[in-house]
Amino acid sequence: MKTQTAHAGTVAPAGVAARPRRGRIRGSHHTHRTTVRWLLAPAVIFLLVWMLVPLAMTFYYSFENYNLMMPMDRGFAGILNYQLLFDDPIFWAALGNTLVLVFFSLILTVGFGLALALLFNRTFPLRGVARTLAVAPFFVMPVVAGLIWKNMLMHPVYGLFAWAFRSLGLEPIDWLAQYPMSSVVIMITWMWTPFALLVLLTGLQSLPEDQLEAVRLDGANRWQEFRYIVLPHLGQVIYVVLMLESIFFLTSFAEIYTTTSGGPGTATTNLPYYIYLNAFFQYDIGTSSAGAIAAVVLANVFAIFLIRFVSGNLNAGANR
Amino acid sequence: MSTPVDIDQSRQGLGGVLLTLLAYAVALLMFFPLFWMLLTAFKTEQTAVSLVPQLFFTPTLDSFREAMAQGSTYNHYAWNSLVTAVGSTLIGLVLTIPAAYAMAFYPNKRTDFTLVWMVSTKFIPAVGVLIPIFLVYRSLGLLDTRFGLLMLYTAMNLPIMVWMVYSYFRDIPKDIIEAADIDGAGVLQTMVRVILPLALPGLASTALLVTILAWNESFWSIMVTNHEASTLAAFIASFRSAEGLYWAKLSAGSVLAVAPIVVLGWCAQRQMVRGLTFGAVK
Numbered sequence: 001m002k003t004q005t006a007h008a009g010t011v012a013p014a015g016v017a018a019r020p021r022r023g024r025i026r027g028s029h030h031t032h033r034t035t036v037r038w039l040l041a042p043a044v045i046f047l048l049v050w051m052l053v054p055l056a057m058t059f060y061y062s063f064e065n066y067n068l069m070m071p072m073d074r075g076f077a078g079i080l081n082y083q084l085l086f087d088d089p090i091f092w093a094a095l096g097n098t099l100v101l102v103f104f105s106l107i108l109t110v111g112f113g114l115a116l117a118l119l120f121n122r123t124f125p126l127r128g129v130a131r132t133l134a135v136a137p138f139f140v141m142p143v144v145a146g147l148i149w150k151n152m153l154m155h156p157v158y159g160l161f162a163w164a165f166r167s168l169g170l171e172p173i174d175w176l177a178q179y180p181m182s183s184v185v186i187m188i189t190w191m192w193t194p195f196a197l198l199v200l201l202t203g204l205q206s207l208p209e210d211q212l213e214a215v216r217l218d219g220a221n222r223w224q225e226f227r228y229i230v231l232p233h234l235g236q237v238i239y240v241v242l243m244l245e246s247i248f249f250l251t252s253f254a255e256i257y258t259t260t261s262g263g264p265g266t267a268t269t270n271l272p273y274y275i276y277l278n279a280f281f282q283y284d285i286g287t288s289s290a291g292a293i294a295a296v297v298l299a300n301v302f303a304i305f306l307i308r309f310v311s312g313n314l315n316a317g318a319n320r
Numbered sequence: 321m322s323t324p325v326d327i328d329q330s331r332q333g334l335g336g337v338l339l340t341l342l343a344y345a346v347a348l349l350m351f352f353p354l355f356w357m358l359l360t361a362f363k364t365e366q367t368a369v370s371l372v373p374q375l376f377f378t379p380t381l382d383s384f385r386e387a388m389a390q391g392s393t394y395n396h397y398a399w400n401s402l403v404t405a406v407g408s409t410l411i412g413l414v415l416t417i418p419a420a421y422a423m424a425f426y427p428n429k430r431t432d433f434t435l436v437w438m439v440s441t442k443f444i445p446a447v448g449v450l451i452p453i454f455l456v457y458r459s460l461g462l463l464d465t466r467f468g469l470l471m472l473y474t475a476m477n478l479p480i481m482v483w484m485v486y487s488y489f490r491d492i493p494k495d496i497i498e499a500a501d502i503d504g505a506g507v508l509q510t511m512v513r514v515i516l517p518l519a520l521p522g523l524a525s526t527a528l529l530v531t532i533l534a535w536n537e538s539f540w541s542i543m544v545t546n547h548e549a550s551t552l553a554a555f556i557a558s559f560r561s562a563e564g565l566y567w568a569k570l571s572a573g574s575v576l577a578v579a580p581i582v583v584l585g586w587c588a589q590r591q592m593v594r595g596l597t598f599g600a601v602k
Contacts, residue, residue, distance in 0.1 A: 147556065
C-alpha cells in the first residue's frame, strides 16, 4: 500500500501540471497542488481498501466455486452461482420480504413522521419536552429496540400486550409467530418515525413565513395552506427522507437478528439475513457473494437517485 | 433551534387544545417502551417476568450493581464500545480533516467527482462487502480484534464525516485563506492554525454524530467479533435467545448502554439531521 501511495503522489501531479486550474484560490504556487494531493490521498485510499476492494472481491467470488467446507474444490464457476441463486425459492422469498419491509416501513414512517412534524411544529406548553420524548427511539441502538419489543411488549405470555389482551378477555397474540412481518415493520416504524419527524420538522421550520402570511390574508383554510404552501415546500425534504430510509431499510439486519431470526420459516428473512445464513451456515461463499451482488444492485437503484440529488446539492452550494 | 413558524397561531381555541393533548399523548406513547425498559431495570428477575405487569414495586439496584461490578463482562463490552466508537471517530477525523480541507479550499476538476464518489461508498450495503472482509480478516488475524472493528467503523462513517466537515469548511470565507496565503503560511500551517479553530464547533458536532453511530452499530460487531472485541450492541444481541430469562439484567444493561447516547442525541439533533441527510436539510 505504501508504495502505491508514493507512486500516485509523485506521478500524478506531473500529469495535471499542464492543464489550467480552476482553483478557487488564486496565486497559490505549484507546491500547493502536491500538498493537496497528499491531503486527499489517505481518505481516498482508506475507502478504496475498506470498501471498493472488498466489493470487487465479492464480485469476483460470485463467479467462483468456493465453499469453505470444500476448500480444495475451487475454480471459475461462470454464472453457476447466479443460476443457483435464481433457482433458490428462498432468495425470491427474501427479495419479496425485503421489498415488503421497505415499502410498508416507508409509508408508515413518512406518514406518521409528517403528521407528528405538523403536530410538533405548533407552539404549546412543554413542546420541547414532548418533542424530546417523541424522538428518543431514534437514538436507541437497534438491538435494544428489538429486544424491548420482542420481550417486554410482544412476548406471548409475559409481554405487556399479552396482559392487555387477557385483561380485555381476549386470547393473547403471539405477535412474532403469528404476524412476523407486521411485527418487524411495527418495530422499524417505532425506531424510524422519529428520524422522519426530525428531518421534516427541520424542513417545516425553514418554511417561508411571508408566503404563509400571504395565503392567510387571502383567506386560505388550513387544508389549502397545507396543500399549496407546506407540502410543495416539504416535497424535497420528503424525497430525501424516502431515499435515505429506503437505503437503511434495505439493509435492516439487527432488528431481524434479535427478534424473529428470519422466521418463522422464511417469513422475515430479508436479503441481508439470507446472505448471512448462506455465508455463515452453508459456508457457501460463491452463492452468498452472488446474493450480496444482488443486494448491492438493489441498493444502487435507490442510491442513484440520492447520489444525483447530493451532487445537485453540491452544485447549488458551489454557486453560493 | 430557531423559532419555528407557527402554522396555527391565529386558530387556537378548543381545536388547538385537543391538538396539544394529542401531541402529549403521542410523545408519551413513543417514549413508553423506553420507560418500560427503565422500569424493568429496577425490578428483580422475578417481578420482571410476571403475568400481571408490575407498575408499583420495591425498586432494586441489583441489576445495575451486577453490570457495573469491577471486572464484570459488562464492563469489558462497554470498554470495547468506548474504544471502538471514540477510536474510529479520532482516526476518522485525522483522515477527514485534510481531505475535506483540500476539497473545500483547493478544488480542482476532479473534486466534485471525488466528493460524490466518497459519499456514494456509504450506499454500498454492508452485506456487499461482508464476505471478503470476513475472509481477509480471518487470514490476517483481525477477527475479534478491537483494531479490526474500529477500522470498519471508520470506513462506515468516513463518507458522512468528509461530507459534513467539507460543508462546514465551505461556510468559512475564502478571504481568510487568501490572507494567510499572502502572509506566506503553508497549506498545513493554514489548516492547523487558521481553519481548525474556526471550524471547531462543526468538527465537534461531526465527531458527536459519528460516535453515536459507531456506538449503536451492531452488524459488524455481531459479524466480526466473538468475545474479545465485542461491543455492547453485540453483547445485548446475545440475549436474543433468552426466553423470559434475565429481563431485569438485560434492561439494566440496555439502560446503561442507551441512556448516554439518548442524552447526547438530544443535544445533537440538528447536526444529526444535517449529517444524515448529507446537508440537504439544515
